[in-house]
Amino acid sequence: MEIKDPIHQSLEIDEREIPVLDSAAFQRLRLIKQLGFAEFAFPGATHNRYLHSLGVLHLSGLAFESIFRDYQFSSSDRRKNLKQVLRLGALLHDIGHGPLSHTTEEVMPSIKSLHVEAYKYRIFNFDENEKASHEDYSIKLVTDSSLTKILREQFPDIDPYYIACLIDKSLKSKDDFFIDGGLDFRNVLSQIVSSELDVDRMDYLERDAYFCGTSYGKFERSWLLSSLTYHIKDDKVNLALDRRALYTFDDFLLSRHHMYLMVYFHHKSIIYEEMLTRFLTSPDCKYFLPSEIEDYVKFNDYSLYEHLAQVDNPWARQITERRPYKMLFELHSVEETKRPEEIKKALGAEGIDVILSSSRARLSKYHSPNPHEKSLPIYVVDHLDAREQPIPIEQCTEIFLKYEETRRIERLYVSPEKYPLARKILVDRKL
Amino acid sequence: MEIKDPIHQSLEIDEREIPVLDSAAFQRLRLIKQLGFAEFAFPGATHNRYLHSLGVLHLSGLAFESIFRDYQFSSSDRRKNLKQVLRLGALLHDIGHGPLSHTTEEVMPSIKSLHVEAYKYRIFNFDENEKASHEDYSIKLVTDSSLTKILREQFPDIDPYYIACLIDKSLKSKDDFFIDGGLDFRNVLSQIVSSELDVDRMDYLERDAYFCGTSYGKFERSWLLSSLTYHIKDDKVNLALDRRALYTFDDFLLSRHHMYLMVYFHHKSIIYEEMLTRFLTSPDCKYFLPSEIEDYVKFNDYSLYEHLAQVDNPWARQITERRPYKMLFELHSVEETKRPEEIKKALGAEGIDVILSSSRARLSKYHSPNPHEKSLPIYVVDHLDAREQPIPIEQCTEIFLKYEETRRIERLYVSPEKYPLARKILVDRKL
Amino acid sequence: MEIKDPIHQSLEIDEREIPVLDSAAFQRLRLIKQLGFAEFAFPGATHNRYLHSLGVLHLSGLAFESIFRDYQFSSSDRRKNLKQVLRLGALLHDIGHGPLSHTTEEVMPSIKSLHVEAYKYRIFNFDENEKASHEDYSIKLVTDSSLTKILREQFPDIDPYYIACLIDKSLKSKDDFFIDGGLDFRNVLSQIVSSELDVDRMDYLERDAYFCGTSYGKFERSWLLSSLTYHIKDDKVNLALDRRALYTFDDFLLSRHHMYLMVYFHHKSIIYEEMLTRFLTSPDCKYFLPSEIEDYVKFNDYSLYEHLAQVDNPWARQITERRPYKMLFELHSVEETKRPEEIKKALGAEGIDVILSSSRARLSKYHSPNPHEKSLPIYVVDHLDAREQPIPIEQCTEIFLKYEETRRIERLYVSPEKYPLARKILVDRKL
């Protein structure tokens, strides 16, 4: 079956994948916007996670074919099998996403309440009393839900647990599923799904740019894809990049960075997220996400908007009636500053309610303290240089060093009614 | 204020227009998809009527500037005034659109129940007991609602009735509002909003093609716009086209025709419309559109989908669960045929429920029997030819003759469960 | 090897094809503009036949894979072999093109003087004393030149004669090269290279539109390609189209028709062709194309422009100095008319030199009287209809009937100096 897509033209779906697409869990993604409130800044951005997930599926296949173009697996069946688990991992990488945006993770229950069996195979401990995130729902949906049944029927040779392994790097490989010819392919498959060079962002950058109508997210996709390769180290197959595409990689990282700064953190969508947070944390808020997985599937943007339209909470009403607080002040910097707090205090003293919003953007989480993120290096391979051995990408490009700082965006918003007064105070006192 | 748009890059909104955009009636268009169910065939088609309406506003200004580039109105204020009423007519041309698609017009109340005062100035009689259409709601919203109040405040020099005049050609001009220098400009302004060369379709063809990811709707917009001009006849100013763009006009008409055949009438969206019709005409259906205009504004795609998700009706459930009937048979022709009816009967005799859907596509309604459509000819002007006088466009191009027939698309759908049996009967009996 | 292309992103070239690309005969196409003088109307149209030919190569491979996606050839080697001959036929289909445009065919020698050995296998007689066309040079280059040697070295299993067979339908198959499993594949391969649905025009329409910056040439390429299939009749494999893409086919034909009318026949390029014709037919013209094939390869746009820059002929000088005659009058019609001739005569009587140019556009040569064009029907296959058998495409769409007429464009040009006088006469006398 072919599905028409403005980004990749035609998406080829395998017969066995169709029941997965048709499942309630996956169809639900049609009702979850890819960029949540971004449509208030970029009205074209009404696209949903359904089409994005299909795009990721598509690109994961292209990445696989590019990386292993000349590689001989032990059999063509093994090749197909590993490619298929990758496609499913790519397709379902975000299946558990909550309504509208990450903001609704505020009202998720504890991880424990989800009863994710697969978590007993995690390689490190974690606190099950913590609030669940959309990833916990993803693992639950893949490994223990009505979708799991469909996956087992269509792909009897692929345990859904292994799909989950590509979504969650902390799950242990239980047997030799990812081994072929003595080599372990899990690293590279994981990295295609999620890494600094993953197909998730290859899809969403271009797609978000297309629907928003901006140029920031554009990068040289075909060159990047065709420059993907692999590097074997300690019997593990890792993702690698041909050195010829190293500037393309820089460009790709910067595209994403600029999308964050100019699109994802646009002040007009940020204020809606702040107002939603105020609603969700109001004492009278009755909106909660359920731990029962088949119930969860019924929660989506549409039902959340309808909930907001029907309750009496002032923040819900302001969202529904599109009467957002207005941006009064904005500060971009790489250093901490007390100025926003001080302005807020000064205005508060005059009886003006101020929403202070802080956004943090970093180019990369590559140097993050999170240990399991760090464990999967991407290598750079130079075919022309007779001396060089493949080395980790962060040793080849200075981009991580150049952009290691965290960029802070501090904003103050006030109600439209108070805006003229607040503005006057700001100017008069040179706050 | 600028609004970012993937089609026109940047849309310039005048300060006085912003409160109109911010009105509940206009913001509601964010919640009404431009193409209703088309996203089931083209998943990118999630765009809404809000952005389309802004695009039409934008193009109407460009068309005005192109047509009157060298024209001297009696004063620059009159020029601004006529341009402004045009922009508002363009912006609000579809403000009354019902949820999802024209299918919901099925559950609209009578025209009479809307109490449209403006209709007493209609140039011909009509039956007020007929069901209202989305156009009746548009006229009501413009001339007699909370939106009317906003229009009056922002544009004291433009009676909202005159905006309505550009949306509904059957409304009489009450005074000399459209007259300047002894010439009547209503024709050309009306034609920019609605005619074979209107900016509505200039926007939606390109926009729908963009979001669907197809090429059919593409045409040479900048050439067409810059070839627009006017022709004065009997003291009336009419829309005209420079002869140099006549093939571009053909191409534009054919673009739309092919969009109808390949996109708007796609079998996957048609079946959803048929299922919605079955729901709306079910005896147990409780979904009705209100005649009270401020209530009507609360009805949108989201609330309709939520309604469908909560009722027990089988058609509502099939829509909600995305389990459409499957296309069994399709016939395209320009002649009437009994074959679809016969197959339906044969399958019915075997206990198979069949949905028969008929779509009709015509290139143009230019030669339609509707008298007031006919009354506004578009002229063709040839600057190179010393002999020629401007003549109506249908005398200059053969495209209307070539495509005067009505194209019929007949389709039969059955439930997925019955599909194999139905297929077998079809093949075995060569139906 | 990959070659970057704005149309198809990345063109994959096989190792064995590289020496063909590197040959003098093929590199020469870099110096021949795809659209000749069109850059005087569309300054972006500086693209050359080199990149177009690579695009056709690329599309021919995609078409082959689409048509035979589920077909089992007798061996994978036969599959590769037939695909390879097709790719070469596509790559070299225009290798013999003369400088600038078809206008230079005016100064080609007789067919006889080219000594094309392959022509003794032609299925019908033709007059060898006639002037050669670019196609004769193509056949010569493929079958009897230094390029032939390269082809033989790289592809020992493909007689270059068979590449020629795909370019010239009148060449007899000498043995069973195109036969596999008892079926003859020559028809379908020929049709991919040249027919109403060939990859030549699939490439040039989109490419020309891109470089000119127009929308006319856009069509739904991916849908058309994926709807290609085959139909076997009398042991011959013919090109076929799935019925679902029939409107796409109409749209494709009309795209091309509108490109002819609006781009290829633009009055600003036509006048340059007319002036070049006047130069080439001047008694003092010393510019001739040689019959010796290795000499011919040295003739290109650059050397022609340099020739024009150096001779003393007035038409050559006007081309060089970009002082074209100016269009005075233009008439589009489907009927013959004497008006242009009469105007020309009247102006001539006043001592004004007039160039009268006639262009003829037809949608299709499908119904042409040329017998061997007619012999290769494209079939339409309807998978949904249990009754229908594949039938020739002209019986499935009315497009050929709708557009069977020949559209005539008659233009009169005069020198810029005489233009005001000529214009005055035209207007005064209402000519």
Place this chain on the structure above:
Amino acid sequence: MEIKDPIHQSLEIDEREIPVLDSAAFQRLRLIKQLGFAEFAFPGATHNRYLHSLGVLHLSGLAFESIFRDYQFSSSDRRKNLKQVLRLGALLHDIGHGPLSHTTEEVMPSIKSLHVEAYKYRIFNFDENEKASHEDYSIKLVTDSSLTKILREQFPDIDPYYIACLIDKSLKSKDDFFIDGGLDFRNVLSQIVSSELDVDRMDYLERDAYFCGTSYGKFERSWLLSSLTYHIKDDKVNLALDRRALYTFDDFLLSRHHMYLMVYFHHKSIIYEEMLTRFLTSPDCKYFLPSEIEDYVKFNDYSLYEHLAQVDNPWARQITERRPYKMLFELHSVEETKRPEEIKKALGAEGIDVILSSSRARLSKYHSPNPHEKSLPIYVVDHLDAREQPIPIEQCTEIFLKYEETRRIERLYVSPEKYPLARKILVDRKL
């Protein structure tokens, strides 16, 4: 007059500008490719400086309108006048460009031999015995050639010297031409033509990316243009940018940087430039650019290629026959290294001729030691911040610091015949 352009759709040319476009000097730009040899790496890159110059003209007008959208000049005539001189400066900024690329500056005569009268008004001294550059020819063409005559006729109110002032910052303003209302507008007009934010690169980045088919050059043009403004300091009007577009500015600079690294410095075009240099510096080379300006106009890419095709020099022949040296080794770094020199020496010792090519890329010349470049700061204006005063852009963004280093690309090329041997030596000796 409108000219069709794939980048800006339609370029509006004023009646008085047409004779400038039609001049021999300007038409010559049709015969000079924008990217010289880049078509050997990106075959779509056949676009010329003619269309680019028209694009710069177009953007200069948009920039002027954006910057001065609310500004009241002393009269509308002054406004028109200043806008017109800007458009002409933009149109003619590169009119003196030599054939093919900067490489041909090698064979330019001394500045003195050009007799540029305007240079007596230069603000600093320079050595007239130095070799001329394309800029010297530009100033000559504008101020003292047959083109000057046309400029004077069409624009009697604009001394061509003032057009030259916008191309060459070192020319003194002789009177109050750029003064209006006591303010000097030369800075901002100069900066629109040439600065870190000029319309030259706004046009070429997008255009080159389009014709090459890459994504690197894409940036948010409409946002950047609409964020342009001015800042008055010491009675001089300077170019300024709204702070909201500061990341867009970063993105714009990085776009250009990546175009240099991936496109302009592509190894396949660099080797052609090296071979051309070898030809031009050969003792037997007879190709020189003339100092007589009307002769110079006859030199273009076509005549250079024809010259190369006709001489006997081995480097000329290799260029003509497209047999470039092949890249053996490549090193990117920000530090100096001796490795390329050492490899060259080692291979030379084995009788292998090596071309060593060094390319240097810097993000910006903003911090360059060139004093008159430094004198024109671009300011950043923050409308939201009550405290901030406009400050120079290099104090607002860290991009210049992040990318202050010079990136070196060192490459070694050898003949195709020697390549295998050279490769072997490299690998065997781990050079």
